[in-house]
Amino acid sequence: MTLEERFFALYKPEQNRLFRTAWAILGNEADAGDALQEATIRAYRAFHQLKGGEVAFPAWMRRILVNTCTQILRKRMKVIPVERPEDLHEHGSTEIDLPMEGDVWDAVRSLDERYRAVVVLRFLNDMQLEEIAAALDIPLGTVKSRLHSALKQLRNRLHAGGTERRGAV
Protein backbone atom coordinates (compact mmCIF):
# COMPACT_ATOMS: atom_id res chain seq x y z
CA MET A 1 0.00 0.00 0.00
CA THR A 2 1.42 3.38 -0.97
CA LEU A 3 1.67 6.29 1.45
CA GLU A 4 -1.21 8.00 -0.32
CA GLU A 5 -3.40 4.90 -0.03
CA ARG A 6 -2.52 4.43 3.64
CA PHE A 7 -3.38 8.05 4.36
CA PHE A 8 -6.66 7.83 2.50
CA ALA A 9 -7.64 4.58 4.22
CA LEU A 10 -7.27 6.31 7.58
CA TYR A 11 -8.76 9.62 6.49
CA LYS A 12 -11.86 8.37 4.69
CA PRO A 13 -13.72 6.96 7.75
CA GLU A 14 -13.15 10.29 9.52
CA GLN A 15 -14.22 12.50 6.64
CA ASN A 16 -17.86 13.00 7.59
CA ARG A 17 -17.07 13.92 11.18
CA LEU A 18 -14.22 16.16 10.11
CA PHE A 19 -16.44 17.99 7.65
CA ARG A 20 -19.02 18.71 10.32
CA THR A 21 -16.33 19.76 12.79
CA ALA A 22 -15.11 22.35 10.30
CA TRP A 23 -18.69 23.41 9.58
CA ALA A 24 -19.36 23.87 13.30
CA ILE A 25 -16.27 26.04 13.75
CA LEU A 26 -16.62 28.09 10.59
CA GLY A 27 -20.39 28.28 10.46
CA ASN A 28 -20.97 27.36 6.83
CA GLU A 29 -20.47 24.40 4.54
CA ALA A 30 -18.52 26.16 1.80
CA ASP A 31 -15.78 27.34 4.15
CA ALA A 32 -15.83 23.94 5.85
CA GLY A 33 -15.11 22.23 2.52
CA ASP A 34 -12.22 24.59 1.79
CA ALA A 35 -10.78 24.14 5.27
CA LEU A 36 -11.04 20.36 5.12
CA GLN A 37 -9.35 20.33 1.73
CA GLU A 38 -6.48 22.43 3.05
CA ALA A 39 -6.21 20.36 6.23
CA THR A 40 -6.02 17.06 4.33
CA ILE A 41 -3.13 18.38 2.25
CA ARG A 42 -1.34 19.63 5.37
CA ALA A 43 -1.94 16.31 7.10
CA TYR A 44 -0.80 14.29 4.11
CA ARG A 45 2.44 16.28 3.90
CA ALA A 46 3.05 15.76 7.63
CA PHE A 47 1.83 12.16 7.61
CA HIS A 48 5.32 10.79 8.19
CA GLN A 49 5.42 12.75 11.47
CA LEU A 50 2.34 11.00 12.89
CA LYS A 51 3.30 9.40 16.17
CA GLY A 52 1.35 6.71 17.99
CA GLY A 53 0.38 4.67 14.95
CA GLU A 54 -2.91 4.45 13.14
CA VAL A 55 -4.94 4.67 16.33
CA ALA A 56 -3.63 8.22 16.84
CA PHE A 57 -4.73 9.33 13.38
CA PRO A 58 -8.29 10.60 14.12
CA ALA A 59 -7.22 12.95 16.94
CA TRP A 60 -4.12 14.07 14.99
CA MET A 61 -6.12 14.78 11.85
CA ARG A 62 -8.76 16.62 13.83
CA ARG A 63 -6.13 18.78 15.49
CA ILE A 64 -4.76 19.78 12.10
CA LEU A 65 -8.26 20.58 10.90
CA VAL A 66 -9.07 22.65 13.98
CA ASN A 67 -5.81 24.58 13.55
CA THR A 68 -6.66 25.23 9.92
CA CYS A 69 -10.14 26.42 10.89
CA THR A 70 -8.94 28.72 13.65
CA GLN A 71 -6.41 30.29 11.28
CA ILE A 72 -9.28 31.06 8.92
CA LEU A 73 -11.33 32.41 11.83
CA ARG A 74 -8.48 34.63 13.00
CA LYS A 75 -8.25 36.23 9.59
CA ARG A 76 -12.00 36.58 9.40
CA MET A 77 -12.33 38.06 12.87
CA LYS A 78 -9.84 40.78 12.07
CA VAL A 79 -12.54 42.40 9.99
CA ILE A 80 -15.24 41.99 12.64
CA PRO A 81 -15.38 45.05 14.89
CA VAL A 82 -14.25 44.69 18.49
CA GLU A 83 -17.19 43.80 20.68
CA ARG A 84 -18.96 46.57 22.49
CA PRO A 85 -19.77 46.17 26.19
CA GLU A 86 -23.44 45.59 25.39
CA ASP A 87 -22.48 42.60 23.22
CA LEU A 88 -21.31 40.82 26.31
CA HIS A 89 -24.81 40.73 27.71
CA GLU A 90 -27.67 38.69 26.51
CA HIS A 91 -29.32 39.82 23.31
CA GLY A 92 -32.81 39.92 24.74
CA SER A 93 -34.46 41.09 21.56
CA THR A 94 -32.81 38.31 19.54
CA GLU A 95 -33.98 35.62 21.87
CA ILE A 96 -37.60 36.49 21.31
CA ASP A 97 -37.22 35.45 17.68
CA LEU A 98 -35.60 32.14 18.47
CA PRO A 99 -37.45 28.88 18.72
CA MET A 100 -38.12 27.78 22.27
CA GLU A 101 -37.30 24.25 21.26
CA GLY A 102 -34.80 22.94 18.76
CA ASP A 103 -31.67 20.92 18.57
CA VAL A 104 -28.35 21.97 19.91
CA TRP A 105 -26.75 22.80 16.56
CA ASP A 106 -29.66 25.03 15.57
CA ALA A 107 -29.18 26.95 18.78
CA VAL A 108 -25.40 27.16 18.44
CA ARG A 109 -25.43 28.20 14.79
CA SER A 110 -27.78 31.06 15.58
CA LEU A 111 -25.13 32.63 17.81
CA ASP A 112 -22.98 35.49 16.61
CA GLU A 113 -19.76 34.10 15.09
CA ARG A 114 -17.57 35.22 17.97
CA TYR A 115 -19.71 33.32 20.45
CA ARG A 116 -20.28 30.30 18.22
CA ALA A 117 -16.56 29.80 17.70
CA VAL A 118 -15.66 29.69 21.38
CA VAL A 119 -18.62 27.44 22.20
CA VAL A 120 -17.67 24.95 19.47
CA LEU A 121 -13.99 24.94 20.36
CA ARG A 122 -14.81 24.44 24.04
CA PHE A 123 -17.66 21.98 23.97
CA LEU A 124 -17.13 20.09 20.73
CA ASN A 125 -13.35 20.09 20.63
CA ASP A 126 -12.77 20.05 24.40
CA MET A 127 -10.18 22.80 24.17
CA GLN A 128 -9.00 24.53 27.32
CA LEU A 129 -9.82 28.22 27.61
CA GLU A 130 -6.14 29.13 27.31
CA GLU A 131 -5.90 27.09 24.10
CA ILE A 132 -8.93 28.86 22.65
CA ALA A 133 -7.43 32.24 23.53
CA ALA A 134 -4.18 31.32 21.78
CA ALA A 135 -5.92 29.78 18.77
CA LEU A 136 -8.14 32.80 18.17
CA ASP A 137 -5.52 35.31 19.29
CA ILE A 138 -7.83 36.93 21.83
CA PRO A 139 -7.33 37.57 25.57
CA LEU A 140 -8.27 34.82 28.02
CA GLY A 141 -10.72 37.21 29.67
CA THR A 142 -12.50 37.64 26.35
CA VAL A 143 -12.84 33.86 25.96
CA LYS A 144 -14.36 33.66 29.44
CA SER A 145 -16.78 36.50 28.88
CA ARG A 146 -17.85 35.20 25.47
CA LEU A 147 -18.43 31.72 26.85
CA HIS A 148 -20.33 33.09 29.81
CA SER A 149 -22.52 35.21 27.58
CA ALA A 150 -23.00 32.40 25.03
CA LEU A 151 -23.99 29.91 27.71
CA LYS A 152 -26.59 32.30 29.08
CA GLN A 153 -28.06 32.75 25.60
CA LEU A 154 -27.96 29.05 24.84
CA ARG A 155 -29.43 28.10 28.17
CA ASN A 156 -32.61 29.88 27.28
CA ARG A 157 -32.64 28.61 23.71
CA LEU A 158 -32.15 25.05 24.84
CA HIS A 159 -34.76 25.34 27.60
CA ALA A 160 -32.23 24.79 30.30
CA GLY A 161 -32.58 28.30 31.56
CA GLY A 162 -34.80 27.80 34.54
CA THR A 163 -36.42 25.22 36.71
CA GLU A 164 -39.77 25.86 35.07
CA ARG A 165 -38.29 24.95 31.67
CA ARG A 166 -36.02 22.14 32.62
CA GLY A 167 -38.62 19.47 31.99
CA ALA A 168 -38.83 20.47 28.35
CA VAL A 169 -35.18 19.64 27.60
Place this chain on the structure above:
Amino acid sequence: MQCEQIQRDLVAYQAGSLSPQERAAIEAHLSTCEACAEEAALMKETSELLTKGLKDWVDQGVCPPDIAERIELNLREASGRPWWQRWPALVGVVATVAAVFLVAVATNPDIAHKVASVPLLGAIAAQLASPELDFQVDPQKPVSAALFKPTRTVDLNVTAVQEDATLTVVRVSTDEKLLRVQYSVAGEGLVLGKDELSLIPRLTSPDGPVALQSYTADQKDDEIRFVAYFDAVPAGASLTLTVPSLELRDGGTRGPWQVAFTN
Protein backbone atom coordinates in the same frame (compact mmCIF):
# COMPACT_ATOMS: atom_id res chain seq x y z
CA MET B 1 -16.40 37.76 46.27
CA GLN B 2 -19.42 39.30 44.58
CA CYS B 3 -21.99 36.93 43.06
CA GLU B 4 -21.61 38.58 39.66
CA GLN B 5 -17.88 37.92 39.62
CA ILE B 6 -18.38 34.35 40.82
CA GLN B 7 -20.91 33.67 38.08
CA ARG B 8 -18.59 35.13 35.46
CA ASP B 9 -15.83 32.78 36.63
CA LEU B 10 -18.04 29.68 36.60
CA VAL B 11 -17.10 28.86 33.00
CA ALA B 12 -13.40 28.85 33.86
CA TYR B 13 -14.13 26.97 37.09
CA GLN B 14 -16.00 24.23 35.27
CA ALA B 15 -13.33 24.07 32.58
CA GLY B 16 -10.68 23.52 35.26
CA SER B 17 -8.85 26.69 34.27
CA LEU B 18 -8.59 28.33 37.68
CA SER B 19 -5.76 28.27 40.19
CA PRO B 20 -6.28 26.17 43.37
CA GLN B 21 -6.84 29.37 45.36
CA GLU B 22 -9.46 30.73 42.94
CA ARG B 23 -11.09 27.33 42.84
CA ALA B 24 -11.26 27.12 46.63
CA ALA B 25 -12.76 30.62 46.82
CA ILE B 26 -15.51 29.72 44.37
CA GLU B 27 -16.27 26.44 46.10
CA ALA B 28 -16.50 28.24 49.43
CA HIS B 29 -18.93 30.76 47.92
CA LEU B 30 -21.06 28.10 46.23
CA SER B 31 -21.44 26.25 49.52
CA THR B 32 -23.07 29.29 51.09
CA CYS B 33 -24.85 31.04 48.18
CA GLU B 34 -27.93 29.28 46.87
CA ALA B 35 -28.33 31.58 43.83
CA CYS B 36 -24.78 30.99 42.62
CA ALA B 37 -25.02 27.25 43.31
CA GLU B 38 -28.18 27.17 41.19
CA GLU B 39 -26.42 29.15 38.46
CA ALA B 40 -23.47 26.72 38.57
CA ALA B 41 -25.81 23.75 38.20
CA LEU B 42 -27.53 25.34 35.22
CA MET B 43 -24.19 26.17 33.60
CA LYS B 44 -23.05 22.58 34.04
CA GLU B 45 -26.30 21.25 32.66
CA THR B 46 -26.07 23.52 29.59
CA SER B 47 -22.42 22.60 29.06
CA GLU B 48 -23.19 18.88 29.14
CA LEU B 49 -26.13 19.37 26.80
CA LEU B 50 -23.90 21.28 24.39
CA THR B 51 -21.12 18.72 24.46
CA LYS B 52 -23.47 15.83 23.82
CA GLY B 53 -25.58 17.68 21.27
CA LEU B 54 -22.64 18.96 19.23
CA LYS B 55 -20.82 15.62 19.25
CA ASP B 56 -24.00 13.79 18.21
CA TRP B 57 -24.49 16.30 15.39
CA VAL B 58 -20.92 15.77 14.20
CA ASP B 59 -21.26 11.97 14.38
CA GLN B 60 -24.33 12.13 12.16
CA GLY B 61 -22.57 14.20 9.52
CA VAL B 62 -22.20 13.44 5.85
CA CYS B 63 -19.59 15.18 3.76
CA PRO B 64 -21.24 16.38 0.52
CA PRO B 65 -20.06 14.18 -2.41
CA ASP B 66 -18.76 17.13 -4.46
CA ILE B 67 -16.54 18.24 -1.59
CA ALA B 68 -15.36 14.67 -0.93
CA GLU B 69 -14.52 14.29 -4.61
CA ARG B 70 -12.64 17.59 -4.70
CA ILE B 71 -10.63 16.63 -1.63
CA GLU B 72 -9.71 13.25 -3.06
CA LEU B 73 -8.64 14.77 -6.35
CA ASN B 74 -6.64 17.45 -4.62
CA LEU B 75 -4.96 14.87 -2.43
CA ARG B 76 -3.96 12.78 -5.42
CA GLU B 77 -2.49 15.82 -7.13
CA ALA B 78 -0.66 16.84 -3.97
CA SER B 79 0.64 13.34 -3.40
CA GLY B 80 3.16 14.06 -6.14
CA ARG B 81 3.10 10.40 -7.07
CA PRO B 82 4.46 10.19 -10.58
CA TRP B 83 1.92 9.31 -13.22
CA TRP B 84 3.91 6.22 -14.24
CA GLN B 85 3.22 4.75 -10.79
CA ARG B 86 -0.49 5.51 -11.05
CA TRP B 87 -0.96 4.08 -14.54
CA PRO B 88 1.85 1.57 -15.07
CA ALA B 89 0.13 0.15 -18.17
CA LEU B 90 0.70 3.41 -19.97
CA VAL B 91 4.42 3.39 -19.41
CA GLY B 92 5.37 1.83 -22.74
CA VAL B 93 3.04 3.97 -24.81
CA VAL B 94 3.91 7.14 -22.98
CA ALA B 95 7.64 6.52 -23.15
CA THR B 96 7.52 6.20 -26.93
CA VAL B 97 5.20 9.15 -27.37
CA ALA B 98 7.28 11.21 -24.98
CA ALA B 99 10.49 10.62 -26.87
CA VAL B 100 8.95 11.78 -30.14
CA PHE B 101 7.13 14.72 -28.61
CA LEU B 102 10.03 15.88 -26.55
CA VAL B 103 12.05 16.49 -29.66
CA ALA B 104 9.16 17.96 -31.62
CA VAL B 105 7.83 20.15 -28.84
CA ALA B 106 11.23 21.44 -27.85
CA THR B 107 12.22 22.35 -31.37
CA ASN B 108 9.01 23.57 -32.94
CA PRO B 109 6.39 25.69 -31.16
CA ASP B 110 3.80 25.07 -33.87
CA ILE B 111 3.96 21.35 -33.21
CA ALA B 112 3.68 22.06 -29.51
CA HIS B 113 0.51 24.09 -30.05
CA LYS B 114 -1.04 21.54 -32.40
CA VAL B 115 -0.22 18.58 -30.21
CA ALA B 116 -1.49 20.41 -27.17
CA SER B 117 -5.00 20.48 -28.65
CA VAL B 118 -5.21 16.68 -28.92
CA PRO B 119 -6.94 14.91 -26.02
CA LEU B 120 -4.59 12.76 -23.87
CA LEU B 121 -1.62 13.48 -26.13
CA GLY B 122 -2.22 17.14 -25.36
CA ALA B 123 -2.02 16.48 -21.66
CA ILE B 124 1.18 14.51 -22.09
CA ALA B 125 2.67 17.14 -24.34
CA ALA B 126 1.66 19.84 -21.90
CA GLN B 127 3.45 17.92 -19.16
CA LEU B 128 6.57 17.54 -21.28
CA ALA B 129 6.49 21.11 -22.45
CA SER B 130 5.59 22.46 -19.03
CA PRO B 131 5.85 26.23 -19.46
CA GLU B 132 8.17 28.38 -17.42
CA LEU B 133 5.30 30.70 -16.53
CA ASP B 134 1.70 29.54 -16.27
CA PHE B 135 -0.76 32.16 -15.13
CA GLN B 136 -4.40 31.18 -14.53
CA VAL B 137 -7.02 33.79 -13.72
CA ASP B 138 -9.04 31.09 -11.94
CA PRO B 139 -6.67 28.35 -10.70
CA GLN B 140 -9.69 26.21 -9.80
CA LYS B 141 -10.68 26.11 -13.47
CA PRO B 142 -7.42 26.14 -15.37
CA VAL B 143 -7.60 26.85 -19.08
CA SER B 144 -5.07 24.96 -21.16
CA ALA B 145 -4.42 23.71 -24.66
CA ALA B 146 -5.85 20.31 -23.77
CA LEU B 147 -9.31 21.88 -23.40
CA PHE B 148 -9.11 24.03 -26.50
CA LYS B 149 -10.65 22.79 -29.75
CA PRO B 150 -10.21 25.52 -32.35
CA THR B 151 -12.82 25.84 -35.08
CA ARG B 152 -11.12 28.76 -36.82
CA THR B 153 -7.45 29.72 -37.08
CA VAL B 154 -5.92 32.78 -38.70
CA ASP B 155 -2.17 32.91 -39.38
CA LEU B 156 -1.07 36.51 -38.97
CA ASN B 157 2.61 37.23 -38.42
CA VAL B 158 1.92 40.90 -37.71
CA THR B 159 4.67 42.70 -35.85
CA ALA B 160 5.42 45.73 -33.73
CA VAL B 161 8.97 46.87 -32.99
CA GLN B 162 10.25 48.71 -29.91
CA GLU B 163 13.94 49.58 -30.31
CA ASP B 164 15.55 46.24 -31.20
CA ALA B 165 12.82 43.99 -29.77
CA THR B 166 10.00 42.71 -31.95
CA LEU B 167 6.56 41.51 -30.97
CA THR B 168 5.03 39.08 -33.46
CA VAL B 169 1.44 37.90 -33.26
CA VAL B 170 1.80 34.53 -34.93
CA ARG B 171 -1.66 33.07 -34.93
CA VAL B 172 -5.15 33.57 -33.54
CA SER B 173 -7.55 30.67 -33.05
CA THR B 174 -11.10 30.49 -31.79
CA ASP B 175 -13.32 27.80 -30.35
CA GLU B 176 -16.80 28.11 -28.87
CA LYS B 177 -15.67 29.75 -25.67
CA LEU B 178 -12.10 30.91 -26.06
CA LEU B 179 -9.79 32.95 -28.23
CA ARG B 180 -6.16 31.84 -28.29
CA VAL B 181 -3.45 34.32 -29.25
CA GLN B 182 0.03 32.97 -29.92
CA TYR B 183 2.67 35.66 -29.90
CA SER B 184 6.36 36.03 -29.29
CA VAL B 185 8.84 38.74 -28.43
CA ALA B 186 12.36 38.48 -29.82
CA GLY B 187 15.30 40.68 -28.90
CA GLU B 188 18.82 40.32 -27.69
CA GLY B 189 19.16 39.93 -23.92
CA LEU B 190 15.45 39.60 -23.14
CA VAL B 191 14.66 37.61 -20.00
CA LEU B 192 11.34 36.13 -18.94
CA GLY B 193 11.66 36.55 -15.17
CA LYS B 194 9.31 35.01 -12.62
CA ASP B 195 6.66 37.65 -12.14
CA GLU B 196 3.53 36.34 -13.85
CA LEU B 197 1.47 39.38 -12.97
CA SER B 198 3.82 41.83 -14.66
CA LEU B 199 3.45 40.10 -18.03
CA ILE B 200 -0.33 39.91 -18.28
CA PRO B 201 -1.33 40.84 -21.83
CA ARG B 202 -4.32 43.07 -22.60
CA LEU B 203 -6.64 42.56 -25.52
CA THR B 204 -9.26 45.08 -26.56
CA SER B 205 -12.06 44.76 -29.08
CA PRO B 206 -14.41 47.50 -30.32
CA ASP B 207 -16.71 46.46 -27.44
CA GLY B 208 -14.02 47.01 -24.81
CA PRO B 209 -11.46 44.85 -22.98
CA VAL B 210 -11.58 41.09 -23.60
CA ALA B 211 -11.23 39.03 -20.41
CA LEU B 212 -8.03 37.00 -20.06
CA GLN B 213 -8.37 33.40 -18.84
CA SER B 214 -4.77 32.25 -18.79
CA TYR B 215 -1.39 32.66 -20.39
CA THR B 216 1.82 30.69 -20.56
CA ALA B 217 5.30 31.85 -21.47
CA ASP B 218 8.52 30.08 -22.41
CA GLN B 219 11.93 31.41 -23.25
CA LYS B 220 14.12 29.95 -25.96
CA ASP B 221 17.36 31.85 -26.36
CA ASP B 222 16.46 35.49 -27.08
CA GLU B 223 12.86 34.75 -27.94
CA ILE B 224 9.96 34.50 -25.52
CA ARG B 225 6.88 32.69 -26.72
CA PHE B 226 3.48 33.33 -25.25
CA VAL B 227 0.13 31.59 -25.56
CA ALA B 228 -2.78 33.55 -24.11
CA TYR B 229 -6.41 32.47 -23.79
CA PHE B 230 -9.12 35.11 -23.73
CA ASP B 231 -12.90 34.95 -23.85
CA ALA B 232 -14.05 34.31 -27.41
CA VAL B 233 -14.79 37.28 -29.68
CA PRO B 234 -16.76 37.16 -32.96
CA ALA B 235 -14.76 36.40 -36.12
CA GLY B 236 -13.56 39.45 -38.02
CA ALA B 237 -13.30 41.70 -34.97
CA SER B 238 -10.58 44.37 -34.90
CA LEU B 239 -8.41 43.55 -31.92
CA THR B 240 -5.51 45.31 -30.24
CA LEU B 241 -3.01 43.35 -28.18
CA THR B 242 -0.84 45.16 -25.63
CA VAL B 243 2.17 43.28 -24.27
CA PRO B 244 3.89 44.69 -21.15
CA SER B 245 7.60 45.51 -21.00
CA LEU B 246 10.18 42.75 -20.62
CA GLU B 247 13.43 43.03 -18.74
CA LEU B 248 16.88 42.79 -20.27
CA ARG B 249 19.54 40.52 -18.87
CA ASP B 250 21.91 43.39 -18.25
CA GLY B 251 19.30 45.77 -16.83
CA GLY B 252 16.79 48.03 -18.53
CA THR B 253 13.62 47.04 -20.32
CA ARG B 254 12.10 46.77 -23.77
CA GLY B 255 8.48 47.44 -24.67
CA PRO B 256 5.62 47.70 -24.10
CA TRP B 257 4.28 46.75 -27.49
CA GLN B 258 0.91 47.23 -29.09
CA VAL B 259 -0.29 45.60 -32.26
CA ALA B 260 -3.64 45.61 -34.08
CA PHE B 261 -5.02 42.70 -36.06
CA THR B 262 -8.25 41.06 -37.15
CA ASN B 263 -9.11 37.59 -35.94
